Amino acid sequence: MSAVADYPITLESPFTTLPELLALNARHRPDHPAVIQGPHHLSYAELDAQVDRAAAALQRDGLQPGEAIAICAANSAPYVVLFLAALRAGMVVAPLAPSSTAASLVTMVKDSAARLLFVDQPVAEALEPVAGQLETPLLHLDDSQPATGFNAWLADTPPAPVELTPETLFNVIYSSGTTGEPKGIVHDHRMRWAHIQRGIAFGYGPECVTLMSTPLYSNTTLVSFLPTIGLGGTLVLMSKFDAKTYLELAEQHRATHTMLVPVQYQRIMSRDDFDRYDLSSFQMKFSTSAPFHGELKADVLARWPGGLVEFYGMTEGGGSCMLLAHQFPDKLDTVGRPLDGHDMRVIDEDGNELPHGEIGEVVGHSVAMMSGYLNKPEKTAEAEWYDHTGKRFIRTGDVGRFDEEGFLTLMDRRKDMIISGGFNIYPSDLEAILRQHPDLQEVTVIGVPSTSWGETPVGYGVLKPGADTPAEQILQWFNGQVGKTQRLNRLILTDELPRSAIGKVLKRELRDQFHGEFGTLD
Structure with a gap:
């Protein structure tokens, strides 16, 4: 050493x-x-x-x-x-x-x-x-x-x-x-x-x-x-994690740094008593692991002292992006730009590199890359992409595009993209609109099998405390905001969305649950 x-x-x-x-x-x-x-x-x-x-x-x-x-x-x-x-x-x-x-x-x-x-x-x-x-x-x-x-x-x-x-x-x-x-x-x-x-x-x-x-x-x-x-x-x-206890500990110990996943930020910022806690000691707050929506970032910047940094990357390593939200408030809908020394690109379905502005799968290379999946060489090979020079990249499975300034906007996971009647539908686009309904606290959209369309989008939502708006009324409102190909087949209200311990919505569980209850839609 x-x-x-x-x-x-x-x-x-x-x-x-x-x-x-x-x-x-x-x-x-x-x-x-x-x-x-x-x-x-x-x-x-x-x-x-x-x-x-x-x-x-x-x-x-x-x-x-x-x-x-x-x-x-x-x-x-x-x-x-x-x-x-x-x-x-x-x-x-x-x-x-x-x-x-x-x-x-x-x-x-x-x-x-x-x-x-x-x-x-x-x-x-x-x-x-x-x-x-x-x-x-x-x-x-x-x-x-x-x-x-x-x-x-x-x-x-x-x-x-x-x-x-x-x-x-x-x-x-x-x-x-x-x-x-x-x-x-x-x-x-x-x-x-x-x-x-x-x-x-x-x-x-x-x-x-x-x-x-x-x-x-x-x-x-x-x-x-x-x-x-x-x-x-x-x-x-x-x-x-508990939002109230978190705020009490932050104040008591004069916390300077923290790492939270987006759903934790959402639960903290939605507390009626948030503004009474002294959080002035914070220097930097971080987030990663799940989509962090621009409006929530803006709320954190406005009411919580200290900088806000979002990391985008994978446990497998490869390329990572960083958004210094406090420095780029006009880029809150992106995950930032690649870190120094991180080479990130976008490729199409055939593995061809795409120019900035084009939508494709994000791949990345850096010194911070996994050695591989333990005991799974075939899975390791599936996760790799090599450019024409033989340089090794890790495939993220995420669909996105880089703008002219090098900021990455994510669309969705490749496996979560919905292909309905031949059209590519990105659930994140639908979720952004659904989230605007004043009575919804959390939302997600999944693709489910359809005999007519191949797949069709279905929304799930959690109402805000005290709200009692019927699902059908919210569905009609949403479908009036979008084009025909983006309309939700149905909206299901639930008490909570299934999440991993680090806040990712488990869409696979929702798809399995939906299929068990409703099977294939017409």
């Missing part, structure tokens, strides 16, 4: 690993708070010491560098300790979503070849019906089972040193998207070091306080978690 000569870290620092940065922070600011969750605080010296004990425990249990552990639990300080400890011991972390089905968890644990699975009590209970299928030893990340709890498991001796290189694997993140098939996305330490370096430009550092409410198994969260811990800031953890 390369040593960091100076403190604090600078953009010119050589490659450094997160475990080394943690040790550096512990030496220079041992008493500075590293992790806060409720009444529990860990200083950098305490965090570093616990990471050592956990790394030594992994080695004691026979795990070798390059082997994997899996973690499936809600956000907690022990989760942070274990994640960092596995890295320090040269191991690969497979963070899994507690919202996954028990069967999916078994599949992902086996696919990752995890030697140990760490869970909290709710996940342990969820796994009981499939206990016979789980060959990996299970340990408790909390102390619900004192004999096998986390504190009892920790070692009392220091770990053996392990050399980490840029190519050393960092994590395997499982992303099923909306396809339902878990795919392990492999990242190395080089990619994660790039994320830490990028954080310096946004004010992450020893004095930052990052309020984190998204789950640690998500790449969305790691983009904010890594520079906070790596650069010596303070991480305030929420195990579960």
Whole structure:
């Protein structure tokens, strides 16, 4: 490993690993708070010491560098300790979503070849019906089972040193998207070091306080978690998001940075008491993972102090775009321009590159690219595109176009585009209009099978509190705003839209649900 000569870290620092940065922070600011969750605080010296004990425990249990552990639990300080400890011991972390089905968890644990699975009590209970299928030893990340709890498991001796290189694997993140098939996305330490370096430009550092409410198994969260811990800031953890609690914690801890998904911004900004909270400490707010609509960005800019940055990219890596919304208020309907060093292009169905202004699939290249999907070479090949020079790009599956200034406007996921009667219909266009109805709080549009048209659009909506407008009345209003080919076949009102833990609307679930209830439409 390369040593960091100076403190604090600078953009010119050589490659450094997160475990080394943690040790550096512990030496220079041992008493500075590293992790806060409720009444529990860990200083950098305490965090570093616990990471050592956990790394030594992994080695004691026979795990070798390059082997994997899996973690499936809600956000907690022990989760942070274990994640960092596995890295320090040269191991690969497979963070899994507690919202996954028990069967999916078994599949992902086996696919990752995890030697140990760490869970909290709710996940342990969820796994009981499939206990016979789980060959990996299970340990408790909390102390619900004192004999096998986390504190009892920790070692009392220091770990053996392990050399980490840029190519050393960092994590395997499982992303099923909306396809339902878990795919392990492999990242190395080089990619994660790039994320830490990028954080310096946004004010992450020893004095930052990052309020984190998204789950640690998500790449969305790691983009904010890594520079906070790596650069010596303070991480305030929420195990579960709640808009009121979030605002209270932001005010209490004088938060400077945060990463939120768009639905969280929507729920925070819609609170009647939002303006009474003192949020003046915020320097920068971030968002990614799901469509962030221009009108919501404008509301955040108008009422929430500090800058607003939207990242567009994939867990798989490749090219990423960034919108500095506070600098480009006239571009709020875009996801910004490619980051420095990121090469992003648009291709047609045959893989031919298209000029700016043309609509096609977005592909991207950068140093931050996955090594591939774990154990799925054919899926890796499907996700790649090569230009005429042999340069490797990652296919995003998103349809979009670049304007003359290089800003990217996204239309939709390729698989979500509706082809009705030979016409391409982008659900995002319909959602933008449907969202304008004064009684709707959340909306989405899906394509469903139709014998007459091949596919036809159907809308789903969630009414605002207190609203009782009938679905048929909203449908008539909407269809009066659009052309014949864009009209909704029907509008279904529901109490909530199915979402992933990071806020993406699960359109596949809605399509399956619709087909189960209505079958194929005429």
